[in-house]
Amino acid sequence: MKHLSSNHGRVGTAVLAAFAVAFACSPLHAADTAKPVSPVIKINEAAATTPIDTTPLRGPLSMLSGSGGNITVLVGKEGKLLVDAGIAVSRPRLEPAITALGKGPIKYLINTHYHWDHTDGNPWVHEDGATILATAGTVRRVSTSTRVDDWDYTFKPMAKAGIPTDVVKANRTIRFDGQTVEIRLIDPSHTDTDLYVFFKEANVASLGDLFWNGVYPFIDNENGGGIDGMIKANDAILAQLNDDVVLVPGHGPVGTKKQLQDFRDMLAGIRDNVAALKKQGKSRDEVIAAKPTAKYDAVYGHFVIDPDFFTRIVYDGLK
Numbered sequence: 001m002k003h004l005s006s007n008h009g010r011v012g013t014a015v016l017a018a019f020a021v022a023f024a025c026s027p028l029h030a031a032d033t034a035k036p037v038s039p040v041i042k043i044n045e046a047a048a049t050t051p052i053d054t055t056p057l058r059g060p061l062s063m064l065s066g067s068g069g070n071i072t073v074l075v076g077k078e079g080k081l082l083v084d085a086g087i088a089v090s091r092p093r094l095e096p097a098i099t100a101l102g103k104g105p106i107k108y109l110i111n112t113h114y115h116w117d118h119t120d121g122n123p124w125v126h127e128d129g130a131t132i133l134a135t136a137g138t139v140r141r142v143s144t145s146t147r148v149d150d151w152d153y154t155f156k157p158m159a160k161a162g163i164p165t166d167v168v169k170a171n172r173t174i175r176f177d178g179q180t181v182e183i184r185l186i187d188p189s190h191t192d193t194d195l196y197v198f199f200k201e202a203n204v205a206s207l208g209d210l211f212w213n214g215v216y217p218f219i220d221n222e223n224g225g226g227i228d229g230m231i232k233a234n235d236a237i238l239a240q241l242n243d244d245v246v247l248v249p250g251h252g253p254v255g256t257k258k259q260l261q262d263f264r265d266m267l268a269g270i271r272d273n274v275a276a277l278k279k280q281g282k283s284r285d286e287v288i289a290a291k292p293t294a295k296y297d298a299v300y301g302h303f304v305i306d307p308d309f310f311t312r313i314v315y316d317g318l319k
Helices: 013-024 039-047 088-100 122-127 136-142 227-240 257-279 284-289 294-300 307-317
Strands: 053-056 061-065 071-076 079-083 106-110 131-135 146-148 153-155 166-168 172-176 179-185 195-199 204-212 246-251
Touching: 039 088, 039 153, 061 088, 071 179, 088 122, 106 122, 106 172, 122 131, 131 136, 136 166, 204 227, 204 257, 227 257, 227 307, 246 257, 257 284, 257 294, 257 307, 284 307, 294 307
Parallel strands: 079 106, 106 131, 131 166, 204 246
Antiparallel strands: 053 061, 061 071, 071 079, 146 153, 172 179, 179 195, 195 204
16 A cells, blocks of 8 residues: 555645644734734635645545645546535646546535535535535534634635535435445534545545544634544544555545554543643643643644644643
């Protein structure tokens, strides 16, 4: 499987770099800055010019990177099935990349959760003829204004064409061009809107932002997420996967089960460190100063969300 990880250093580099700059300038980092620019704006600016990279997975499956969150594409005689839709401004590069994978229309789009870097492309994908599937939570959040203070941004309701019309209320299995596509719901974790997708014959799982490969994740505490939920979700996913599975993370390169296990163990280790310090009565700033992420920073702390920001997220998410 070496060819799957050959793009490690370049997959989605420009957009990930925008995440890094954007979050460094976010309200949680900007005590001395008069009016920081929302990371959403910076990431959109990067996505407007970032090339789309294509990584072959197994069989008829590929991963597209460069439009916010990673996108999984299943191509067959019936057309195409997508997991996530990226950021709308990427369409001039994303649509040709999808077309290059094979003929036929986009028949289905599955949203892993509500965040704009995974759903902003919904309207144009639907206009191309796709039926959009998502959890009731995703439908609810994209249908109304949603505030994320950590990003200093209020998302407006999505255009009606992009709102999912097929609500996944329980685990579901669909057949598409020879693949058994299992849509699996998850309790509140990264957000309160998450699901993941397993392609049985190919043994590929698209995890959305339940897995950020090689970097600290964002967890949306304001909208149903939390560190304990993330750990529980990854425990549930790991129990369902075999050792040879190929994983499409929400961000970062294609991953393995071992990398997901390491990611889960990192989450639990930092959660335990922060919880112990919080139990001692330490303030958030004092916990940050104690460097509870230090053991993991060499692997996960070099990009996107830095150790201090991730410590804030964990601290705020502990109940």
